Amino acid sequence: MKSTNSISVSVNGQVHEREVESRLLLSDFLRHELGLTGTHVGCEHGVCGACTIQLDGEPVRSCLLFAVQTDGHSITTVEGLAEDRDHLHPIQQAFWEAHGLQCGYCTPGILMTMIPFLEQNPDPSEQEIRKALSGNLCRCTGYQHIVDAVSLAARKMKAINSGS
Amino acid sequence: MKPASFDYHRPDTLDEALTLLNRYGDEAKLLAGGQSLVPAMNFRVAQPAVLIDLNNLRELDFVRDNNGSLSIGAMTRERRLEFDPLIARHLPLLTETMPNVAHPQIRNRGTLGGSLAHADPAAELPVIMLALGARLKARSGAAERWITAPDFFKGLFTTDLAPDEILVEIELPFMGAGTGWSFMEVAPRAGDYALMGVAAVIQLDKEGKCQQARLVYLNAGEGPLEAKAASKSLSGADLDDSAIETAARTASQDEIQPFGNLHASPDFQRHLAHELTIRTLKLALARAGKDRLQ
Numbered sequence: 001m002k003s004t005n006s007i008s009v010s011v012n013g014q015v016h017e018r019e020v021e022s023r024l025l026l027s028d029f030l031r032h033e034l035g036l037t038g039t040h041v042g043c044e045h046g047v048c049g050a051c052t053i054q055l056d057g058e059p060v061r062s063c064l065l066f067a068v069q070t071d072g073h074s075i076t077t078v079e080g081l082a083e084d085r086d087h088l089h090p091i092q093q094a095f096w097e098a099h100g101l102q103c104g105y106c107t108p109g110i111l112m113t114m115i116p117f118l119e120q121n122p123d124p125s126e127q128e129i130r131k132a133l134s135g136n137l138c139r140c141t142g143y144q145h146i147v148d149a150v151s152l153a154a155r156k157m158k159a160i161n162s163g164s
Numbered sequence: 165m166k167p168a169s170f171d172y173h174r175p176d177t178l179d180e181a182l183t184l185l186n187r188y189g190d191e192a193k194l195l196a197g198g199q200s201l202v203p204a205m206n207f208r209v210a211q212p213a214v215l216i217d218l219n220n221l222r223e224l225d226f227v228r229d230n231n232g233s234l235s236i237g238a239m240t241r242e243r244r245l246e247f248d249p250l251i252a253r254h255l256p257l258l259t260e261t262m263p264n265v266a267h268p269q270i271r272n273r274g275t276l277g278g279s280l281a282h283a284d285p286a287a288e289l290p291v292i293m294l295a296l297g298a299r300l301k302a303r304s305g306a307a308e309r310w311i312t313a314p315d316f317f318k319g320l321f322t323t324d325l326a327p328d329e330i331l332v333e334i335e336l337p338f339m340g341a342g343t344g345w346s347f348m349e350v351a352p353r354a355g356d357y358a359l360m361g362v363a364a365v366i367q368l369d370k371e372g373k374c375q376q377a378r379l380v381y382l383n384a385g386e387g388p389l390e391a392k393a394a395s396k397s398l399s400g401a402d403l404d405d406s407a408i409e410t411a412a413r414t415a416s417q418d419e420i421q422p423f424g425n426l427h428a429s430p431d432f433q434r435h436l437a438h439e440l441t442i443r444t445l446k447l448a449l450a451r452a453g454k455d456r457l458q
């Protein structure tokens with residue numbers, strides 16, 4: 001192979017075929033090539049979590065993947081969560097209601113991390129939520145409202161799943 | 165920062181990967197989970213001309229029961245080690261350790277082989293390899309060789325692997341009945357690299373005396389460090405408070421060589437090692453005793 005490659009990747013359900021340079025990070029591919037600027041970039045070495053997306057349903061750092069590696073895979077970004085402007089994902093609704101953000105820089109990465117966490121732990125304790133948040137840095141909130149929002153999201157998601 | 169340009173290869177088989185590695189030699193780097201290599205490339209600390217991506221090598225992603233030992237493929241993700249039922253059954257020390265290795269988002273990509281080949285002295289997995297007496301299989305071209313864990317780790321970010329070798333498999337003997345074990349560490353936050361960490365593995369005889377013990381430390385020198393004198397002081401002993409205290413003192417004062425870092429002085433690391441040794445040994449003892457009564 002060579003230093004550019006053609007890839008076909010599904011992002012939020014839509015397939016994109018592109019020619020990408022090998023060194024193009026997935027975070028930059030999403031932001032600059034696809035215009036999906038909801039995926040934020042903080043540190044580019046895996047520490048802050050702002051760039052977290054889901055690769056085949058699992059949360060991963062998009063700054064530590066090359067776009068070329070996602071050929072044939074499926075990605076979800078924060079833009080893929082809400083049905084439309086008026087119908088937020090329950091976790092987005094919960095962050096809104098519980099003031100789970102201030103500047104919002106960390107928020108997309110936190111949402112993309114917490115959704116699979118809540119799917120696996122529908123009824124988490126505060127301690128479990130704090131631990132699950134440990135890979136995402138927030139410089140504004142002091143985390144308290146984020147913990148509250150995740151806890152509220154858990155209740156909302158549970159209610160939806162049990163059909164009530 | 166952005167990585168420098170490179171040529172990208174994604175072989176579908178180990179043989180193809182070995183051929184590529186042979187062809188490009190020193191110019192090439194192997195890409196496993198990328199959780200250590202890509203940060204280094206983003207900072208341009210690493211600027212390989214060629215990247216050989218191992219992520220399509222399904223043949224290196226496995227946990228196999230050999231009846232007496234488990235073989236784990238080098239490309240097995242850290243997240244899988246955490247939840248694999250065979251590992252939980254036969255190597256509970258590894259299962260217990262996994263949540264300490266970075267964050268779930270990192271473990272979803274990071275691999276066992278990548279962590280061992282990277283050989284960070286602060287990493288947990290090299291410590292567990294020493295504690296459990298692992299051996300590691302490397303391939304180059306058609307040749308293969310086995311390396312014991314103490315021979316594999318050569319120092320700071322350095323292993324016994326030659327530039328044309330790929331680490332392919334790790335074999336770990338079952339932790340048998342009567343084995344007591346524990347891993348504990350102190351880290352600034354859950355998932356951060358730890359300031360100090362200890363794995364303790366003990367084997368009790370029928371009388372409840374310690375037959376064999378192994379204490380291995382992270383961040384205690386240039387690589388995973390086995391405190392041999394402290395471990396030896398425990399064999400043949402009743403693991404009472406004074407034996408445990410002696411081992412903790414020997415390991416933390418005489419054997420480990422912590423460098424200190426931004427968050428901890430070497431003295432504080434020694435203090436942590438002392439305390440963690442006592443706690444891990446006590447828990448290991450309780451577990452071994454419980455096992456024996458069953």
Ligand SMILES: Cc1cc2nc3c(=O)[nH]c(=O)nc-3n(C[C@H](O)[C@H](O)[C@H](O)COP(=O)(O)OP(=O)(O)OC[C@H]3O[C@@H](n4cnc5c(N)ncnc54)[C@H](O)[C@@H]3O)c2cc1C
Nearest residue numbers: 046194196197198199200201266274275278279281287331
């Ligand atoms: C924010 C953050 C926190 C972290 N915290 C921890 C922690 O607390 N504890 C911890 O132990 N680790 C931690 N890590 C590191 C993580 O566990 C890495 O995944 C791991 O060290 C490297 O594994 P990898 O598969 O990602 O390897 P890569 O980054 O892909 O590769 C690492 C090196 O190993 C070589 N290599 C990879 N596979 C092979 C092979 N099969 N044969 C020969 N050479 C090979 C590569 O060429 C490269 O030089 C952290 C990482 C990040 C980003």
Ligand code: FES
Nearest residue numbers: 042043044049063
């Ligand atoms: S930008 Fe990826 S983890 Fe910080």
Ligand code: FES
Nearest residue numbers: 102104138139140
């Ligand atoms: S809300 Fe500003 S970084 Fe979290």
